[in-house]
Amino acid sequence: MASATFRATDAEIANPERGMYVWAADDLAAWTQAQADAQFAAGYRIVYTPVRLDRYAGEALPRKQLDALNESFATARRAGLKLIPRFIYNYPGGETGYQAAQDAPLERVLGHIGQLTPVLKENADVIAYLQAGFVGAWGEWHTSSNNLTLPAARTRIRDALLAALPADRFLQLRYPPYLMAWALQAPRWRDGSGASRIGVHNDCFLASSTDVGTYSEDAATRRRERDYVAALSAVAPFGGETCNPADAVDPTPRGDCDDILREGRQFGLTYLNDTYYRKLFHTRWEAQGCLADVKRLMGYRFELKALRHSPAVAAGQSGDLTLTLRNSGWARAFNPRGVHMLLKHRFTGAVVRITVASIDPRSWLPGTTSESSARFAVPAGTLTGAYDVLLALPDGAGSLAGDVRYSVRPANADDAVRAQGWDGMLGAFRTGTTLNVL
Structure with a gap:
């Protein structure tokens, strides 16, 4: 033979569908080819892309919106990037305004997902992972103005989103208890179940003992939830961002190198926001000498x-x-x-x-x-x-x-x-x- x-x-290598990410823009519609090309040149391979649907919360999506979305996916394809889309009806500007944020009624959400299904399937090649979105403030599945976080409503939205994606693409949700309610045990890799296609995006990773509401205040429940997410990361992608812990009941961020190196491995961290919340996390990792390791080890x-x-x-x-x-x-x-x-x-x-x-x-x-x-x-x-x-x-x-x-x-x-x-x-x-x- x-x-x-x-x-x-030990070199850092930019590879698809993993690593540090940046935002496309506050709304995907504002993203330009020049910005996308510059992001690729800077070494990014995945880009978080909020898609604003505020103006359509009471009506069907017009053809021009779907065409614009197709063009944004084409922008990514021309740049060599993959996207992490999240469809949202609002983006509160502060930490108090979110309670008054408005989303859309259930039937409107399901109608929008139905309209978006052909777009998502046609452009699945440049979708790294789809964050569930649609529900509540920032599309984070809390504080819904239309009761979309009730079990029956959120289950219908989950099923519609899974059906909108090709069977080999993953959906990500914000809150572990919702996943645990749908599947008591972490699923096996590609076992054919919907649960095996749903991961977690933790948008307050490492920020407090509960990751600012990601996990329960009760210690025993929180331990079960964390164990579940860690087991799930062997089956479905885990990613997100760090955040400011100021709103936490017990604001004790885990910002040292020992923390990220331990929990990055524990939770199978695949991607992380490169721009937030740097003050307590990225800057500390760089000062303590592990930021390069974090960038190398994320994902595969x-x-x-x-x-x-x-x-x-x-x-x-x-x-x-x-x-x-x-x-x-x-x-x-x-x-x-x-x-x-x-x-x-x-x-x-x-x-x-x-x-x-x-x-x-x-x-x-x-x-x-x-x-x-x-x-x-x-x-x-x-x-x-x-x-x-x-x-x-x-x-x-x-x-x-x-x-x-x-x-x-x-x-x-x-x-x-x-x-x-x-x-x-x-x-x-x-x-x-x-x-x-x-």
């Missing part, structure tokens, strides 16, 4: 360890491949992603792309090393000769699979001696091995 081993790197982090494959395969025939890889990040990859072998002819430079369908990167669990074995087929008619072997992890959506900006770059060092390194033009890692096509 042809074989290679690889060296890991794939390190190639070893590769073995058949040294020679006849065109039209199959060979064997074994890939050993470590996920040193805090979470798994949640959305579909491919594994491709790229064969680059030593003399002509022609590239042959081979899909290895039996290996699913979503199965590479955080903190573990996985060995995956598969068969690969060299297409009939492939030119004979020696080929350099590269490994690519492209986006699972056909619309993005050919866009190298959405390919995952493994956390491995370039090594000229071993002929290993990242090929930015192909969005693939040169393994330093050779395959002879006969």
